[in-house]
Amino acid sequence: MSERFFLYDDTVETKTRFVSFMGENSRFDLAIVRSDRYYGKHLVLNLLSSRFAIIGEDDLNEPGYIEHAYGLDENEANELREFLYEIV
Structure with missing residues (x-):
């Protein structure tokens, strides 16, 4: 088996x-993950739809x-957007 080539392998x-x-x-x-990894942005996971x-x-x-x-319609997206404005 060939050796695995990692592009990166960090723990934060x-x-x-x-x-x-x-x-x-x-x-x-939602699971909202905050770290220094994404230039101050949040990783937001929707646990019901498995989308992030x-x-x-x-x-x-x-x-x-x-x-x-x-994968939301306009009304659903606006509800989520309003909430996310409070935390980002």
Whole structure:
């Protein structure tokens, strides 16, 4: 077997917040991971849909980003976006 070639193999300290909330249209169960790894952005995992994205304020302002990243319709994405604005 050939030797594995790593592009990187780092261990970093993280702070993880687990939050669940019910919006008008959907339920959200999220794991929000904060570290120095992503230039101040958060790794936001939707535990119900198994989708995730690296999100900063610039991403929240990008039209269609949340909809695409999490497979949400406009109303659901707006609920998630409103919540994420509070933490990023």
